[in-house]
Amino acid sequence: YFASIGEAEDLAADGDALTPATLTESSETSTVAHSGKAFEITRWAQSGTGDPYAEGSRQILVALKRRLDKALIDAAKSATGWGSYTYDRSAIGDGKITYDSLTETLALFGDETGDLAALALHSKVYKDLLQIKDTTGRPLWVDTSGVGLPKLTALGIPIIVSDRLAAVATVYPGLLLKKGALAAWIDDAALEVLTDVDVLTNADIAAVHMYYVVHRYLRYDGLSKPGVAILKTK
Numbered sequence: 001y002f003a004s005i006g007e008a009e010d011l012a013a014d015g016d017a018l019t020p021a022t023l024t025e026s027s028e029t030s031t032v033a034h035s036g037k038a039f040e041i042t043r044w045a046q047s048g049t050g051d052p053y054a055e056g057s058r059q060i061l062v063a064l065k066r067r068l069d070k071a072l073i074d075a076a077k078s079a080t081g082w083g084s085y086t087y088d089r090s091a092i093g094d095g096k097i098t099y100d101s102l103t104e105t106l107a108l109f110g111d112e113t114g115d116l117a118a119l120a121l122h123s124k125v126y127k128d129l130l131q132i133k134d135t136t137g138r139p140l141w142v143d144t145s146g147v148g149l150p151k152l153t154a155l156g157i158p159i160i161v162s163d164r165l166a167a168v169a170t171v172y173p174g175l176l177l178k179k180g181a182l183a184a185w186i187d188d189a190a191l192e193v194l195t196d197v198d199v200l201t202n203a204d205i206a207a208v209h210m211y212y213v214v215h216r217y218l219r220y221d222g223l224s225k226p227g228v229a230i231l232k233t234k
Contacts, residue, residue: 084108120175
């Protein structure tokens with residue numbers, strides 16, 4: 001994609017000339033991954049109530065969707081090479097999530113805090129956030145009064161809970177995400193239910209192969225910083 005040509009230039013006097021900027025391009029790459037799932041059902045099993053073959057096909061697609069979700073989470077939570085966009089609260093006090101740790105994580109974006117999309121947390125960390133209460137016992141930083149996902153009171157963004165944000169050495173990665181920070185591409189042409197017959201067992205075989213790429217952008221579109229910040233807590 002195109003790199004920024006920079007800020008506007010000020011001219012001191014009439015007749016002064018602008019300095020032409022060079023419009024450059026940059027690129028980012030990720031590796032295509034291959035995942036899949038298959039199942040086999042005998043013709044005798046298919047003669048009973050319901051349609052196990054159709055149900056198996058449906059479950060394959062659900063499994064592949066979950067695999068894509070895992071790949072996106074794995075890409076986003078990796079702290080390798082992203083130290084400037086990681087705030088580690090785990091070694092401070094009890095290491096649990098706090099309001100200050102959320103603001104410290106937000107501050108990693110500098111003045112590029114627009115288009116916040118979600119805060120993703122492990123269920124244990126989400127529980128800790130819910131247990132931060134006011135004097136009447138109401139959660140301070142989680143708004144559960146609306147329709148849909150709970151929201152972070154301070155920022156008004158949805159909270160996504162996923163146990164795929166598992167702890168490593170008792171430290172949980174949380175993700176503060178901006179819109180467009182991650183990309184997922186699937187080869188639609190190859191995503192189909194392939195079928196065959198095992199004549200030796202009189203069974204139908206179904207398989208789906210998914211070729212896909214997930215990517216975490218090095219910088220947010222048109223800006224200088226990425227769209228993912230990591231908050232590490234106990």
